[in-house]
Amino acid sequence: MKLKNTLGLAIGTIVAATSFGALAQGQGAVEIEGFAKKEQFDSARNFKNNGNLFGGSVGYFLTDDVELRLGYDEVHNVRSDDSRKIKGANLARDALSHFNCPGDMLRPYVSAGFSDQSIARWSGGRNRHLANVGTGGKLYFTENFYARAGVEAQYNIDQGDTEWAPKRGMGVNFGGGSKKVEAAPVEAAPAVCSDSDNDGVCDNVDKCPNTPANVTVDANGCPAVAEVVRVQLDVKFDFDKSVVKPNSYRDIKNLADFMKQYPQTTTTVEGHTDSVGPDAYNQKLSERRANAVKQVLVNQYGVGANRVSSVGYGETRPVADNATDAGRAVNRRVEAEVEAQAK
Structure with missing residues (x-):
């Protein structure tokens, strides 16, 4: 019995x-x-x-x-x-x-x-x-x-x-305490110079009196002439693992340094897997990988948690052939990209 x-x-x-x-x-x-x-x-x-x-x-x-x-x-x-x-x-x-x-x-x-x-x-x-x-x-x-x-x-x-x-x-x-994926904050639209008196010139004449009307301007009312600068991250993982390898920390630090240099930037950390294993398991694994990189950015390198979001795509976005060992190794990755304007 x-x-x-x-x-x-x-x-x-x-x-x-x-x-x-x-x-x-x-x-x-x-x-x-x-x-x-x-x-x-x-x-x-x-x-x-x-x-x-x-x-x-x-x-x-x-x-x-x-x-x-x-x-x-x-x-x-x-x-x-x-x-x-x-x-x-x-x-x-x-x-x-x-x-x-x-x-x-x-x-x-x-x-x-x-x-x-x-x-x-x-x-x-x-x-x-x-x-x-x-x-x-x-x-x-x-x-x-x-x-x-x-x-x-x-x-x-x-x-x-x-x-x-x-x-x-x-x-x-x-009942475990997993952390929820944070949504990326919505950035305010760039300021556009107004022309309330219809004279074809920006109303703000203190700093840049010759600024044309209806152009994107900075805080001084001057044209926001800038070039786009970008940094990319690509972290690889071992099979069925979500632990960030020591040789990836330098690249993650580069991303963190860039975000500190441009404090208005945000990023979304994207996790991926190869095609081995069930779809549902790979989805969870990709989320864990993305969150692991996020935690390094936030906890080790001091990037604000509200500036980093994480998301997993499972095996749905391969960048190499999953039929080979080399291809699967490339697909076991976390990617991120940050773009900023620099004068």
């Missing part, structure tokens, strides 16, 4: 995932998981066989990478050397540190924490205080649904023995 309940929990998480919508992973996210593990008991326990443990956990992401998790599982199908049935339960409090970025398909992790375990026979029982360490990986099929595989070791603080268990689970992730 308990096995059926556990399977029901796992199936329930799949159904629940369809109702949470496309909510992002990362800081503030909650993960709910059903899992099973095979406990390799220490010989000092005098158990005839190893145990099947089934349970569930709930976790909360303090940051994009650090998760606090509370887990509970029960012992099944274990007997002592004298064939008596073994019962037990385990309550664990662990912290997980994840690698890669929120939204990446694969997120390896390491974990550490403590647990309290109660193992009983037909009557009586013993409480054990354990220190836990583990490692593994989570494979995200969608933004909200993942499978996990790993291994855990438990050190008995009271008696000094160690046990370990391979573990696998399925869960849902929802």
Whole structure:
């Protein structure tokens, strides 16, 4: 019956995932998981066989990478050397540190924490205080649904023995704090010199008395004669990654310096992918890439967040042939362009 309940929990998480919508992973996210593990008991326990443990956990992401998790599982199908049935339960409090970025398909992790375990026979029982360490990986099929595989070791603080268990689970992730894409501010139209007395000359005669009427002027009423200057950005990414590579920082800094030189400029950072993978996944990946470059501009180089927008186009705008490795490498990119008028 308990096995059926556990399977029901796992199936329930799949159904629940369809109702949470496309909510992002990362800081503030909650993960709910059903899992099973095979406990390799220490010989000092005098158990005839190893145990099947089934349970569930709930976790909360303090940051994009650090998760606090509370887990509970029960012992099944274990007997002592004298064939008596073994019962037990385990309550664990662990912290997980994840690698890669929120939204990446694969997120390896390491974990550490403590647990309290109660193992009983037909009557009586013993409480054990354990220190836990583990490692593994989570494979995200969608933004909200993942499978996990790993291994855990438990050190008995009271008696000094160690046990370990391979573990696998399925869960849902929802409620993360992704940042919304900011719309580019609307710039005011250029000033046009007025001619209220119809004499063919700009009304503002203080600085440029010979300025013709109905031309674009600067703050002094003088003709805004300027040349267009432009800077472009093209950042490349590794396959299925949204992490900005160190060799791209110089180009991003050049863009930031240009925008600081011309404080009225704004830009839209555009993310792209190659054609490998589902369309929906590539759309999300392109958005993460664009946002990653935006964060470097804003957080590292001090460009105002209201001056940088980010948008993802998925695989819809290739600039090279996706049938080749070289072409796909070119298409895994983020682009931006800033244009200003300089006298």
